[in-house]
Amino acid sequence: MQRILYEISESFRIAFAQIRANKMRSVLTALGVIIGIVAVTLMGTAINGIDRGFQNSLAMLGDDVLYVQKWPWGPVEDWWNYQNRPIIRPEQADRLNQIIEDTPGSLLEVAAPVAGRGASVKAGANQINGVTVFGTTGNYARMMSADFKDGRLFNDAEAAGGRQVCVLGFDVAEALFPAVSPLDQTVLIRGQPFTVIGVLAKQGSFLGLFSFDSQVIMPLNAYRKYFGLSTNSAQLRVKVRDKNRMDEAKEELIGAMRRVRGQLPGERDNFSINQQQAFREQLEPVKSGIALAGLFITGLSLFVGAIGIMNITFVSVKERTKEIGTRKALGARRRTILLQFLIEAVSICLIGGAVGLSLTFGLCLLLQATMPSLPVVFSFNLVIVSMIVAVATGIVSGFAPAWGASRLDPVVALRYE
Amino acid sequence: MTPPPAPAVARTVRPPGPLVIEIEGVTKLYKMGSETIHALLGVALKIHRNEYLAIMGPSGSGKSTLMNMLGCLDTPTAGRYEFNGKHVAAMSDDELAEIRNKEIGFVFQTFNLLPRSTALANVELPLIYAGYAAHERRARAIEALENVGLGNRMHHKPNELSGGQRQRVAIARALVNRPSIILADEPTGNLDSRTGVEIMELFEQLYDQGNTMIVVTHEEDIARHARRIVRLRDGLIESDRPAGD
Known part of the structure; x- marks a missing residue:
């Protein structure tokens, strides 16, 4: 035991003497590993970032909210079945809330209708296009995943009366009112004046597809007055009391919705219940596919580095054959x-x-400073994992030449010139 | 350059101690492609502690093969080899390494020092493989270097030392683990004759200190220092008698 420790410390001493003695060669060989480690760890930070973005995006949907919609999330084959479903009307939210209230011990808490579409929003000289405008009721406050930066959501009275008030998403508020507080200011939507009563805190984008910060929320009755109700966009959002019992809650919601929509027994549901979970199940394989493909491709560069190590170790063994004989x-x-x-x-x-890890760390800082939207997350786990990968690379690539060296016949090795 | 005359002084001959090496009927075959080369054809030899032995023979006589065998660098194809009563022929590579480390001190023609290590580190090497702690290694390496007259050159690297000094470092390295035998292969082959004489004087001194010396050489002048000369020819022992006869 003692002896193997001395041998290991001696080996490290020799290794560093050897690296010092062959500086150029060692630097070039290490460069291969550095490039490999930088590629793999950068990929790692990107995967971390994608994962975090994914989790954030899903959190925006709310993990205790069920979405009642005409279409399910995800691909469908017999699209006409869905197309022919009767639309979901906002009034159905009221009937659903009535049923929830009448059901003792209901797993559902409250439902809110949500309808939305794109529009332009103007304030003075400033205008932004492509803002998603939502109409909903006061109940929406109970299932919002976003925080308020300022102000509040409209109350039930304002909602019922169709008052022309609105809540701005973070980016909308920033763009329209760069200098002043947006609260109590007036914005023009479809040419109609709306008073700003709240501003949402920054949420970020949903899977990079659209921004949750580029939205405006207004009372549904005001929305209906100026936008009408398009055939597809109405939906009900239903908050569940206990997110650990989502499946039961979903069953209850299906029953309640069938009653609301007057469906006969045996008839197929003419609505879909969507939830965050379904998204997760669909996107998880995509995410791991990206991760695997990315790690595989960057792993190839590490593999090239490993070949360099193997090569240099073979050279080192060859050069020092006589030394090996002497040592034996x-x-x-x-x-x-x-x-x-x-x-x-x-x-x-x-x-x-x-070295590779420090480079990656530096690159991450640089990327975060210059392009904050890029998803890079440098984690301590990454340090551990990449060091393990580096050691494993050394062992795997050094093994064949080292094994050959250990098996050399001392007589032959001593005679080698 | 004329070789210096052999020392005229009366030399000590110490009485032989217990048997260290006993080989009997040792043969060694090498396969070179389709040909089989018989390097040793049944050699028998006994070496006792306190002997000073020279092994001589022209190239191709099997001299090197016998030396490799005695040094436990190689095992015989057939025959018996006992080292301090232990059967070497059947040993594994690692057991042979252990014998080489503890029982045999090698001195090579080309010194075989590690070029980037100091004299001290070179001498410490066998002690690392023997598992001694750092302070003990240091103390024993210093003692061995002082014994060969290099107490003042311990921190020099081989390229800062003369040929004679390098060979002295190698001899200190051979001695440091207090082996049963010192096995020297043409120890003066890479040295000028004056330095060669110095090294042979050092060998004499080591012999007087109680070491068992085996020198493999093809030079009569070197062999003359030994007390017993074994001559090989064509894989067989041609003669085995006291030096001077």
Whole structure:
């Protein structure tokens, strides 16, 4: 036991002496590993970032909200079945709330109708296009995942009366009122004046598809007056009391909705219940596919680095054949020689790994500073994992040459010139 | 350059101690492509502690093969080899490494020092493989270097030392683990004759200190320092008698 420790420390001493003695060669070899580690760890930060963005996006949907819609989330084959479903009317939310109230011990808390479409919003000289305008009721406040930066949502009275008030998403507020507080200011939507009563905090974009910050929320009755109700966009959002019992809640909601929509027993549901979970199940394989493909491709560059290590270790063994013979004559066992060359390979990889990791860290800081929208997340786990990867690379690539060295016949090795 | 005359002084001959090496009927075959080369054809040899032995023979006589065998660098194809009563022929590579480390001190013609290590580190090497702690390694390496007269050159690297000094470092390295035998292969082959004489004087001194010396050489002048000369020819022992006869 004692002896193997001395052998290992001796091996590290030799390895560093060797690296110092062959600076150029070691730097070039390490460069291969550095590039590989930078590629893999950058990919790792990107995957971390994508994952975090994914989690954030899903959180925006709310993990305790069920969406009643005409269409399910995700692909359908017999689209005409869905197309022919009767639209979901906002009034159905009131009937649904009535049923929820009448059901003792209901798992559902409250429902709110939501209808929305794109529009332009103007304030003075400023105008922004492509804002999503939502109409909903006061109940919406109970299932919102966004926080308010300022102000509040309209109350039930304002909603019922169709008052021309609105809540601005963060980006909308920033763009229209860069200098002043938007509260109590007037914005023009479809040419109609609306008073700003609230501003939402920044939420970010949903999977990079659309921004939750580029929205305006107004009372549904005001929305209907100026936008009408398009055939597809109406939906009901239903908050569930206990998110650990989503499946039961969903069953209850299906029953309630069938009553609301007057469906006969045996008839197929003419609505879909969507939830965050369905999204997650659909996107999870996409996400892991991206991660796997990314790691595989960047792993190839690490593989090239590993080949460089293997090559240099073969050269090192060849050059020092006589030294190996001498060491064996002086009592080095196979294990000793194996360790010596393995540790040499691992040392180069460790140095390469440390340099690569620092480069990645620097690049991440740079990226975050210059392009904050890019999803890069540098984590401590990444440090551990990449160091393990570096050591494993050294062991895997150094093993064949080191094994060959340990098996050399001392007589042949001593005679080698 | 004329070789210096052999020392005229009366030399000590120490009485032989217990048996260290006993080989009997040792043969060694090498396969070179389709040909089989018989390097040793049944050699028998006994070496006792306190002997000073020279192994001589022209190239191709099997001298090197015998040396490799004695040094436990190689095992015989057939025959018996006992080292301090242990059967070497059947040993694994690692067991042989252990014997080489503890029982045999090698001195090579080309010194075989590690070029980037100091004299001290070179001498410490066998002690690392033997598992000694750092402070003990250091103390014993210093002692061995002082014994060969290099107490003041310990921190020099081989390229900062003369040929004779390099060979002294190698000898210190051979001695440091207090082996049963010192096995020297043409120890003066890469040295000028004056330095060669110095090294042979050092060998004499080591012999007097109680070491068992085996020198493999093809030079009569070197062999003359030994107390017993074994001559090989064509894979067989041609003669085995005290030096001077």
